[in-house]
Amino acid sequence: GALVYQYPRRTICKSGTSMRMECQAVGFQATSVAWYRQSPQKTFELIALSTVNSAIKYEQNFTQEKFPISHPNLSFSSMTVLNAYLEDRGLYLCGARQGNERLFFGHGTKLSVL
Amino acid sequence: SQWGEENLQALSIQEGEDVTMNCSYKTYTTVVQWYRQKSGKGPALIILIRSNEREKRSGRLRATLDTSSQSSSLSITGTLATDTAVYFCAHTGNYKYVFGAGTRLKVIA
Numbered sequence: 001g002a003l004v005y006q007y008p009r010r011t012i013c014k015s016g017t018s019m020r021m022e023c024q025a026v027g028f029q030a031t032s033v034a035w036y037r038q039s040p041q042k043t044f045e046l047i048a049l050s051t052v053n054s055a056i057k058y059e060q061n062f063t064q065e066k067f068p069i070s071h072p073n074l075s076f077s078s079m080t081v082l083n084a085y086l087e088d089r090g091l092y093l094c095g096a097r098q099g100n101e102r103l104f105f106g107h108g109t110k111l112s113v114l
Numbered sequence: 115s116q117w118g119e120e121n122l123q124a125l126s127i128q129e130g131e132d133v134t135m136n137c138s139y140k141t142y143t144t145v146v147q148w149y150r151q152k153s154g155k156g157p158a159l160i161i162l163i164r165s166n167e168r169e170k171r172s173g174r175l176r177a178t179l180d181t182s183s184q185s186s187s188l189s190i191t192g193t194l195a196t197d198t199a200v201y202f203c204a205h206t207g208n209y210k211y212v213f214g215a216g217t218r219l220k221v222i223a
Contacts, residue, residue: 034210042122042200044213093156101145103211105156
């Protein structure tokens, strides 16, 4: 079956520091990876969509300078939250797309900022 | 029902009852996916329905898609306490999925 592993599950960082999260697709090759942030109110914000060998598309209010993404192959992607502050708190979700339709998620990385 | 700008909806029902959750969308859509998210976990894909399908079933789950009214529904028959979760619809017509606000379902045993 298609699985997506994301780690770490939880992380706490001091305000102004950075943290990196990783995403691994297992059992399939991800045609693209979408990074989302889910707020405590459960709403989803798309941060960026990454396709191997193509430019990463960032959504409005999200930039490469703040959320640099690496997507070196069809099974792995990582994203860093640089200079994290309180407004960056949330559950960061990696969605790996199988073919043109199914989008599978990992458990997410819960980011807390002190 | 779920709508991009609305708040999370909440439903509380007794175990054994049937429930239907609705989702509306505004943009061109080819696929709608429904997800179940339990506390502390990521969203799990539970059913996918394409624009050329009006109905899709999977066990106790039934999804419908009406492209003319731009709406989709998810029904669960004979709910169990383990169905307690937040349910999201997500639709796509291009390269990205847009999620609804979600429906928080609580099934009381």
